[in-house]
Amino acid sequence: MKPAEQNDVPASGVEKAAIIGTGRALLRDISLPAAVVYQRPLAHNIAWMQSFAERHGARLAPHGKTTMTPALFRRQLEAGAWGITLATATQCMAAFEHGVTRLLMANQLVGAANMALVAELITRGAEFHCVVDSVENVQALDGFFAARGLRLQVMIELGVEGGRCGVRNDGELETLLAALEQSSALVLSGIEGYEGIIGGQTPIADVRAYGARLVDTLMRLKRSAAFSADKPVVTASGSKWFDLIAEAFDRADLRGQYIPLLRPGCYVVHDHKLYAGAMEEVKERHADLQGELLPALEVFAHVQSLPEPGLAIVALGKRDIGCDPDLPMPQCLYREGQAPQDVRGWGVRMIMDQHLFLSVPAGETLAVGDIISFGTSHPCLTFDKWRQVLLVDEALDVVEVMPTRF
Amino acid sequence: MKPAEQNDVPASGVEKAAIIGTGRALLRDISLPAAVVYQRPLAHNIAWMQSFAERHGARLAPHGKTTMTPALFRRQLEAGAWGITLATATQCMAAFEHGVTRLLMANQLVGAANMALVAELITRGAEFHCVVDSVENVQALDGFFAARGLRLQVMIELGVEGGRCGVRNDGELETLLAALEQSSALVLSGIEGYEGIIGGQTPIADVRAYGARLVDTLMRLKRSAAFSADKPVVTASGSKWFDLIAEAFDRADLRGQYIPLLRPGCYVVHDHKLYAGAMEEVKERHADLQGELLPALEVFAHVQSLPEPGLAIVALGKRDIGCDPDLPMPQCLYREGQAPQDVRGWGVRMIMDQHLFLSVPAGETLAVGDIISFGTSHPCLTFDKWRQVLLVDEALDVVEVMPTRF
Numbered sequence: 184m185k186p187a188e189q190n191d192v193p194a195s196g197v198e199k200a201a202i203i204g205t206g207r208a209l210l211r212d213i214s215l216p217a218a219v220v221y222q223r224p225l226a227h228n229i230a231w232m233q234s235f236a237e238r239h240g241a242r243l244a245p246h247g248k249t250t251m252t253p254a255l256f257r258r259q260l261e262a263g264a265w266g267i268t269l270a271t272a273t274q275c276m277a278a279f280e281h282g283v284t285r286l287l288m289a290n291q292l293v294g295a296a297n298m299a300l301v302a303e304l305i306t307r308g309a310e311f312h313c314v315v316d317s318v319e320n321v322q323a324l325d326g327f328f329a330a331r332g333l334r335l336q337v338m339i340e341l342g343v344e345g346g347r348c349g350v351r352n353d354g355e356l357e358t359l360l361a362a363l364e365q366s367s368a369l370v371l372s373g374i375e376g377y378e379g380i381i382g383g384q385t386p387i388a389d390v391r392a393y394g395a396r397l398v399d400t401l402m403r404l405k406r407s408a409a410f411s412a413d414k415p416v417v418t419a420s421g422s423k424w425f426d427l428i429a430e431a432f433d434r435a436d437l438r439g440q441y442i443p444l445l446r447p448g449c450y451v452v453h454d455h456k457l458y459a460g461a462m463e464e465v466k467e468r469h470a471d472l473q474g475e476l477l478p479a480l481e482v483f484a485h486v487q488s489l490p491e492p493g494l495a496i497v498a499l500g501k502r503d504i505g506c507d508p509d510l511p512m513p514q515c516l517y518r519e520g521q522a523p524q525d526v527r528g529w530g531v532r533m534i535m536d537q538h539l540f541l542s543v544p545a546g547e548t549l550a551v552g553d554i555i556s557f558g559t560s561h562p563c564l565t566f567d568k569w570r571q572v573l574l575v576d577e578a579l580d581v582v583e584v585m586p587t588r589f
Numbered sequence: 590m591k592p593a594e595q596n597d598v599p600a601s602g603v604e605k606a607a608i609i610g611t612g613r614a615l616l617r618d619i620s621l622p623a624a625v626v627y628q629r630p631l632a633h634n635i636a637w638m639q640s641f642a643e644r645h646g647a648r649l650a651p652h653g654k655t656t657m658t659p660a661l662f663r664r665q666l667e668a669g670a671w672g673i674t675l676a677t678a679t680q681c682m683a684a685f686e687h688g689v690t691r692l693l694m695a696n697q698l699v700g701a702a703n704m705a706l707v708a709e710l711i712t713r714g715a716e717f718h719c720v721v722d723s724v725e726n727v728q729a730l731d732g733f734f735a736a737r738g739l740r741l742q743v744m745i746e747l748g749v750e751g752g753r754c755g756v757r758n759d760g761e762l763e764t765l766l767a768a769l770e771q772s773s774a775l776v777l778s779g780i781e782g783y784e785g786i787i788g789g790q791t792p793i794a795d796v797r798a799y800g801a802r803l804v805d806t807l808m809r810l811k812r813s814a815a816f817s818a819d820k821p822v823v824t825a826s827g828s829k830w831f832d833l834i835a836e837a838f839d840r841a842d843l844r845g846q847y848i849p850l851l852r853p854g855c856y857v858v859h860d861h862k863l864y865a866g867a868m869e870e871v872k873e874r875h876a877d878l879q880g881e882l883l884p885a886l887e888v889f890a891h892v893q894s895l896p897e898p899g900l901a902i903v904a905l906g907k908r909d910i911g912c913d914p915d916l917p918m919p920q921c922l923y924r925e926g927q928a929p930q931d932v933r934g935w936g937v938r939m940i941m942d943q944h945l946f947l948s949v950p951a952g953e954t955l956a957v958g959d960i961i962s963f964g965t966s967h968p969c970l971t972f973d974k975w976r977q978v979l980l981v982d983e984a985l986d987v988v989e990v991m992p993t994r995f
Contacts, residue, residue, distance in 0.1 A: 270908075270943040346896070
């Protein structure tokens with residue numbers, strides 16, 4: 184992989200803040216609403232998850248689709264990540280153009296224009312892997328890449344009944360393997376899965392069993408010399424059950440025989456509800472866990488109108504912050520000349536494209552121009568609202584403007 | 590206003606398609622998913638709404654927040670629009686930098702950094718109007734703009750009880766007028782409202798009454814010489830009840846005394862459900878209506894995996910298409926060498942960040958690599974997913990790449 188210092192990720196520099204204001208102070212100089220990442224929790228989360236993976240003998244390929252922020256990819260790689268996971272060919276190209284040279288596209292590669300993007304990536308020196316789950320797709324990929332004299336590394340996706348993509352059973356797996364053997368351009372580099380889609384009555388047990396199935400399948404194929412590399416990859420894990428997958432991949436009897444690869448994405452900025460709850464469950468499963476992930480992403484916005492008692496209209500909408508699966512959550516109230524006030528627990532009635540309806544508790548007062556920070560549930564759907572997110576220090580000064588590349 | 594031909598909106602040019610593919614054919618050369626605007630329905634909608642407004646003696650200030658696409662703003666202005674409505678100061682700056690010189694910000698202007706953006710707009714020659722609904726805000730604006738020797742045109746927002754922003758009654762209105770009289774920098778240019786928030790048991794009657802209240806208030810203030818201009822503005826209208834507002838503003842006895850200004854946004858590409866339904870209601874209210882709005886926005890995506898009978902996973906997610914208030918709706922299936930197939934009515938089970946779960950009806954077959962177009966309900970939340978939308982002709986060739994400026 185290209186050394187991190189050669190990456191063409193934009194360097195730190197508040198000079199770009201000029202496009203949204205004239206100074207560095209978030210509460211004074213920056214046009215709100217603005218998406219804000221807190222420097223210390225961000226650094227903590229990156230180090231925490233890297234350390235968690237290492238304690239399980241695993242590597243990290245953080246899912247980049249969460250943030251699509253090259254300045255964050257660079258930090259994740261510098262901390263020791265194996266590579267970056269992406270969801271689409273265009274995301275892979277965006278990451279590569281910002282210095283990410285080892286790419287795992289955790290999806291089927293479909294469509295000639297997308298294949299052409301990947302061919303360009305490979306030609307330009309990227310180490311690229313995608314996943315396959317059908318003979319049709321294997322044949323299409325083989326035709327495309329063989330015609331160009333290129334080799335394409337693919338991982339077989341193992342799915343679960345009622346789940347998303349991936350072969351469902353050994354019969355389908357064998358058929359797919361036969362198609363891969365027939366291909367001339369495709370190279371099998373690992374086994375891939377995604378446990379986040381598992382539901383049902385016993386998800387914890389099912390996720391553990393799924394993780395074990397991924398490893399068992401990998402080892403079975405390894406014994407039959409299905410992989411080109413000496414150490415093939417086994418990979419899964421979203422941000423909810425990363426601990427279960429890490430444990431399933433951490434087989435003392437098999438250490439050194441494969442690369443266990445975890446792909447959480449949301450951990451990098453964590454959140455205030457969905458993954459905060461998942462973190463509590465991780466802690467319950469691991470009484471000895473050191474530290475935990477911290478929420479690092481908030482959106483700051485002004486109180487815009489106070490039209491009726493108990494109601495504030497905030498200049499913050501669906502255009503600015505994710506509302507799925509939960510409405511934004513007020514965190515802190517900032518008013519000039521006053522100490523910040525904790526407003527967690529204040530209720531949000533509804534949100535429109537550009538307006539949020541905030542319930543003001545009896546006895547509390549707001550003024551037009553007050554600033555409120557909001558937390559989110561599921562950070563992915565906040566990042567994609569922004570062309571840049573602002574990295575701030577503890578004084579709420581902007582220390583870096585981080586462009587997104589959606 | 591700056592003549593349209595001087596606008597620095599990017600000119601038509603498929604050369605930019607090179608960044609996402611190597612040719613012009615949507616189904617062959619373009620990386621999917623892609624957001625697509627159909628050329629003819631787009632042109633039809635722009636002309637239709639312009640004509641509708643003119644028949645009611647009204648002007649149009651289409652809400653630009655829907656698309657934030659300068660190439661569409663240009664078309665709307667060229668068709669005769671008075672100006673463009675925006676929601677935020679940064680949106681106004683983006684529009685101005687792409688040639689829109691008459692801007693109506695249909696929101697309160699709050700925060701020093703946002704005021705500084707507007708001061709820059711005014712200094713650079715924009716005709717800018719925003720709305721006010723509180724003494725606090727009037728005083729903050731007056732302090733900011735007076736200190737810079739600038740005048741700021743404002744409209745008073747009239748709200749409804751239980752609604753969004755805006756003064757609720759005559760007492761609040763009088764207090765606000767007194768504050769405006771005290772100001773030195775603020776110039777009252779009109780009366781503003783938004784009827785889209787009206788609910789309750791009798792919305793049609795309530796919207797009509799609200800439209801009448803806006804006009805009555807305007808005329809009362811005009812008689813008391815509250816406006817600087819000879820013809821002040823009265824403005825309201827989203828995309829649902831634009832006909833009711835147009836009628837309420839179309840007072841034969843008052844023609845020529847004010848500028849009635851309609852602000853629908855979604856009409857420009859219309860949709861497949863929310864506003865399609867609203868259009869049916871408009872037609873029911875106006876048996877003599879000529880023509881109607883047509884859906885002009887779809888998102889095209891590949892079938893990525895066919896893991897189980899009856900289930901297709903499409904490479905289309907919440908990152909690509911709006912899902913609020915309704916899930917995407919399949920429209921047409923494209924397979925190489927076959928005639929396009931109408932698939933309206935096929936069911937969508939769920940959507941994740943990057944995947945859509947499509948139910949395949951019994952007896953129908955799909956192949957990995959098939960392309961399906963999807964319609965939306967409420968177009969605003971699809972545009973904001975894209976840095977560019979593709980204008981296509983009837984052969985599905987890309988004729989223009991239109992950047993968005995969110």
